[in-house]
Amino acid sequence: MKSSRLNMRRSATTQGKTGGRAPSPSAKTRTRSSTRKPARRQSPVASLLLELGTEELPASFLGPALQQLSTLLATTLREQRLNYDSIRTVGTPRRLVVCVDGLVAKQSALQQEVMGPPRSIAYDEQGNPTKAAQGFAGTQGVSVEALQIRETAKGAYVCALKYEPGRTTSVVLTEHLPKVIQQLSFKKSMKWNDSQFRFARPLRWILALYGTRTLRFAIGGVTSGAKTFGHRFLGVPRSKNGVPIIIKNPASYEAAMKRSGVMVDPQERRTVIQDEVRGLAKSVKGTVYAEHHLELLEQAVNTAEWPHAILGSFPPNFLALPQEVLITAMKEHQGYFSLIGKHGVLLPKFITVTNMKLPNMAVIRQGHERVLSARLNDAQYFFREDRKKSLADRVEDLQGITFHQKLGSMHQKVCRLQSFVPRIAEAIGAHELKDVCERAAYLAKADLSTGMVGEFPTLQGVMGREYAKQDGERTEVSEALGEVYLPGSPDGELPRTTLGIVLGLGDRLDTCTAFFFVGMIPSGSEDPLALRRLAYGFVRIIVEKGLRVNVSQLIAEAEQILKSQNVAKSASNDSVVASLVEFLIERLRFFMKTRYGIADDRMDAVLAARPSTVCDCTDLVARMQALHHIAARPEFDALIGGYTRVSRILQKEQWQDDRINQALFEHESERSLFEALETARVSLDTHLVTHDYAGAMTTLLQLKTPIDGFFDGVMVNAPDQAVRANRLSLLGRVNQLFLTLADFSRIQTSMNSCHTNAKE
Amino acid sequence: MTLQDLILSLHQFWSTQHCILTQPYDTEKGAGTFNPSTFLRALGPEPWRAAYIEPCRRPTDGRYGDNPNRLQHFYQYQVVLKPAPSDVQDLYLKSIASLGINPRYHDIQFIQDDWESPTLGAWGLGWEVRLDGMEITQFTYFQEVGGLEVDPVTVELTYGLERIAMYVQEVDHVFDVQWSEGVTYGQLYREAEVQHSTYNFELANVEMIRHTFDANERECQQLLEHDLVIPAYDYCMKTSHLFNLLDARGVISVAERTEYITRVRGLARRCAKAYTAQREGLGFPLLQQDVAQKATKQSPNTRRVRTASRS
Incomplete structure (x- = not known):
């Protein structure tokens, strides 16, 4: 901390270089922060506290907003030559808070020498200032008489001496904090009053203190002051909702908020939630379902001002539904943590994080249990409705589902997969799969027409597996259907069965080839079809499973199949194979770099020696x-x-x-x-x-x-x-x-x- | 508290908040937002405060009366406030308290919900309000309606009456809700749910509905050409409901779906534009009235804000 403080001071003193037209002597001589009397005592310091009180912000907005607030404020303080010790942000769904400690009470003054035109141009032969000199003095805001001459290596130049006295921090902050707030940006913002100001949700109060001094400014129809508000319903004294709390100085803020039912520090809330969740899970000999754990945790941290976890149950008869359905319904609808018991079996329990702490949580728990029960009831309804038709009978329905405008229906995609997937099996030497391959390809997309996938799109694949199992399809087929979309995330689990691998590769490569074929190639940050993710999954499967296969050849075959369906090829992309191979190799490079830390030049060397007709990722x-x-x-x-x-x-x-x-x-x-x-x-x-x-x-x-x-x-x-x-x-x-x-x-x-x- | 007591309490509460208790609109619709009291009144600069109950039809949500809280026909309690008051969240919480739900003994959360109605060309930001995990209200600051920017911003509160009743009465099935003393929701509506579900999912005459959709669309367009924007909007609402029926019947493909939505939205946008123009032509009558009222009673509140913003 000490050293950063020193650095900060030093960097602040070299601020404010202004570019003159003349070649400059060293910057040091041009600009210096001057405490005119060098022996003067260092100015006193105090803390700045800024709290933006809002209506409930979306959970995912809090982290990025605090990050921005810290960066923007740090930049402003640096630009304004206001030195400080440390800057820290905290926040809840109802407040974005930044606190700066050890902030000096006054700007350092700025003395600057700005170089102007050469003397020969600035003054005529009689030594009178020319238009050039007057113009320069004018832009610099000094009188022509005050201009001085500096001898430099390139000759004599005119220079302007500028002195800007340091203003008090309160004045500077009053002027600049609104600008900082103005600059905060969100993924989505809104208006709520006639100020035309935009924010993620309505801004309702601003607490702004520098030491014990209240900073007053207005933005978005709100005037800042020393007031804040506690938890909507908790806190001591149990004053009525809407009664403000007065903060006298920044140091007392956190404790005052805690008394008012608000844990302002997200890290503290995270720890509380983690401990409580762990304890509750343990009390029923379970563990939290790992896959969504972090996501749900962050959501809870950013949703509650005073988090408190409770354990609830649902009727065990719902356990007859596939586990993924229950877990997904709990997560997507309610944000509940699922609990896994012994042998990886789901428990008829859940944990939810409330924003309330009462001696008796029974009423709240029962409420949550009732909601979940209704939700699961609905899932059960979809399941029963879906079972009225076999998966195979659903394939025809895919004609009514568009894959993409330029590429026809999902049914057409299935037809392509039926030709293509067996070719992949052959290429990786899994000849024994030829028969089941076609069946798996035929059923691969059938679950898209089910009510369950309509309700929970993330269950695609999983529902295919479950329904295929019930239809009495062969085990390899149903298992493969459950693996089509694996890996589901960059580090997600890969398919385990060979048929699942073949099907997953076929589906991904068909999609990529098809979109390249019709000219819809991702460029820059634009990738609306998420082809990069698909291609990355493809590369991961090939490489991590050590499959030896010439991808160029496979793409050529996928292209042939598209042609046989009379899909119109885009004129802009002559070689689908070459451009898609290049695209896949980019993903391969990313994989090698992140996974194994292989340097670019090593990869360049190997890739340069690749024969143009072969793309064997595993070999590379x-x-x-x-x-x-x-x-x-x-x-x-x-x-x-x-x-x-x-x-x-x-x-x-x-x-x-x-x-x-x-x-x-x-x-x-x-x-x-x-x-x-x-x-x-x-x-x-x-x-x-x-x-x-x-x-x-x-x-x-x-x-x-x-x-x-x-x-x-x-x-x-x-x-x-x-x-x-x-x-x-x-x-x-x-x-x-x-x-x-x-x-x-x-x-x-x-x-x-x-x-x-x-x-x- | 019976369901009808809830309605009366909300009426009472919002009535004291200077809302006009307008009434349901006599056309099938999927949400209270479609009621001209919201859709049309949200447009333009005129102030508006209304509260009303709205019967809603969502054919796809039918469950043959089997689901404890999903129905193809249900009631929303809708509040529209324009411009949005700065204490609207507190007002809302007070309205909940007026139903006997003391927020100090429950877990009330405002969970992000970015509301969008593609058929109405409308969107807004806000929350779903959860009471002990149950979504009881949609709370939205409208930003755009019928493709037009909403200015001043209108706030819409949509209460799910059945769910609140279930909660207050501590029953697990909507049909067990007491509508009035001794009469349950099930007695009133179970049979309708079964019959409508059967109709919506199995027997709706697809050909007839498709034709009716086309005819209603033409009617709306024809009326717009004659500047009869209010009846035109009726036909726009009808197309939306017919589209919902087709959707429930499972006969429209994804591509067709998009196309139908685009057609309804096209009508909604034209109605919105025409309505705004018409109100402007009339000199925005409610605005005049509002200005007149404000001039007579300059509230101390307003004065304080003015001073503050000058500093």
């Missing part, structure tokens, strides 16, 4: 990892040094490439390199057959000595043209051998960057 990953590991070895940099030299010479020189003629060798080092190459090639081939890229890379390392020896032993540019060509061809062989693994010239090492510097 193996190469990247091998390169990543080998690059960590000490001898690697030296090898790259040698190789870079080889590739540079080859790029520069012209010669007739030919077989190596051993008879033209003049030096032992040429033969050594030649023989080392022969040995390396054999070794490399063996490794490549088994995809042992680590072994292959190690083989290359053994070429370091012969390459270095070659350069030490001979001059490539021999006077005899035949000898020269032979040497260049030999280097050509070195290059070819390296390129079978990666384009090593793209790798950045300390060695080759030094090399570059030395040469150029």
Whole structure:
């Protein structure tokens, strides 16, 4: 804290550089904050407290708004040369609060020298100021007489001395806090009165104190003051809702709010909720369902001013519904935590976080239980209605559901999947799945027409699985239907069954190909169809399951199927395969970078050596990892040094490439390199057959000595043209051998960057 | 407290808040927002305060009388306040207290709810108000209605009467709610729920409804051409209900759905525009009246705000 304070002070003193037209002498001499009498005592400090009282903000808005408030205020304080020790935000659904401690009482004064035009232009021969001088003085707000002359390396220039005295912090804040508030932005904002001011929800009061002083300003139809309001219904004294609390100074704020039933610090609320939830779960020998835990926790933290968790139950007969249905209904409708008991079975219990604490919570609990029971009753209704028709009988209904305007109905998509998914099974060598594949593809989208998925879209797939099970479909098929949409999030769980993998890959690749085919390619931040997410899931499945498959080939097949449906291809995208492969490779790079920390140049090297007709993600990953590991070895940099030299010479020189003629060798080092190459090639081939890229890379390392020896032993540019060509061809062989693994010239090492510097 | 007591209490409460107790509108509709008392009155600068009960039809929500709180026909209690008072949340909570629900003994939460009606070309921000987990009210600051910016902002409070009654009477099924002393909701409406559900889901004549939709749309357009905006809006409401019927019948595809919604919205927008123009032509009569009233009794409250904003 101490050091940041010092930094803050220092940076504040160098504020306010104003650009003159003249070349500037060092900034230090131009601008300095001056306490005119250097010995003056440091100005006193106090805390700033700003609380924006609102009607209930959406839960997801609180965090970002506090973040913004802190950043905006910090920027303002810096710009206004107001030094402080620390800045902290807290908040609840009804208040955004920022507190600045150790804030000085006065701005530091600003003395500035602003350079103007050269003296020769500013004054005429008689020494009278010209228009240039008058203009400059005018813009700087000083009199022409006050202009001074500064000698610089480039000659004499006019300069204006400006002095801005420090204003008191209260004055500056009164002027600037409304601007800070004005700048807060939200995903969605609204108007509520005739001030035309926009905010996430109506702003109702502003508490603004600097020390014990109340800051008064108006914004959005609200005038700031020393008043705030406590919890709507809690708090001591149990004053009536709507009776304000007066805060005398910032230090007493948190305690006063706590007495009024408000825990202003989100972290405190989080801890309270976590402890209570954990305790309640434990009391029924359960644990909180993990997948939604954090999301629900954050929601609760940002919904209550005084959180208090309670445990409730629902009638156990609802447990006959699929577990996911119950969990989803509790989460989506009510924001309840589900509890899992022994053996991963759902308990007929829930936890909810209230914004109320009473000695007896029974009435509130019963209320929540009754609501949930009605909700689950509805889920049960959908389930029963859906069962009136088998999943297979629903496939025809998909004709009425549009996949996309340009791509026809969901039924058409299913037809494509029926052709495409078996091809994927074949490509990954799962020949035994050919029959079930088509059935799974046929049923893959049927649950979209069910009432349950209509009510809870996130249950797509899960409902397919449950209904298929009840219809007596084969187990592989029903399990696969439950896995089509996995992974559901960037780090989500992958499908486990082979059929699920095949189906998931087919669905994703068909969607991506189809949209690329009709020219709907994501660009920049625009990705309304979430194709990046789909493509990322696709890449993850391939790579994490270690599947060897040529994706280029699969895309070409998906494209053929689209053509057979007479889908109109977009004119703008000639090569669907090439552009989609590139798109997938971008996702692959992102995966490798985040998952394994592989550096860009390593990936560039491997990708540059990729044959244009093949995209085998798993193979690319193996190469990247091998390169990543080998690059960590000490001898690697030296090898790259040698190789870079080889590739540079080859790029520069012209010669007739030919077989190596051993008879033209003049030096032992040429033969050594030649023989080392022969040995390396054999070794490399063996490794490549088994995809042992680590072994292959190690083989290359053994070429370091012969390459270095070659350069030490001979001059490539021999006077005899035949000898020269032979040497260049030999280097050509070195290059070819390296390129079978990666384009090593793209790798950045300390060695080759030094090399570059030395040469150029 | 019987359901009719609830209605009377709300009437009493909002009546003292200077709301006009307008009445339900005699056209089928999915929500009280469709009532001209809200949809049309939210438009333009004229002040408006009204409270009314509104019967609503939502064919897709029918459950053949099986669900404890989903019905295809139910009642909303609707309050419209324009401009939105700055203490509207407190007013609302007082109205709840007037029903015997003391907020100090319950868990009342305002949960974000971004309301949108694609058929009305309307949206607003606000909350669903939950009483011990049960959604009892939709609370919305209208931002746009019929594609037009709402200025001054109108606030709409929509109480779910059945749910509140269930809560107050501590019953688990809507049909057990006492409508009046000795008469239950089930006795009044169970049979209607069964019959309407059967009609909505199974027997509604799709061809007839499609044709009627087209005919009503034409009628609305025809009336708009004659500047008969109020009857025109009736036909706009009718198309919305017919679309809901088709939706419940499960006969419209996603693409068709969008198209139907666009058609209804088109009518709603034209009605909104025409209505605003008409009121303007009349010199916004309610605005004149409001100005006159304010001139006669300048409230101390207003004066204080003025001084404050000058500082």
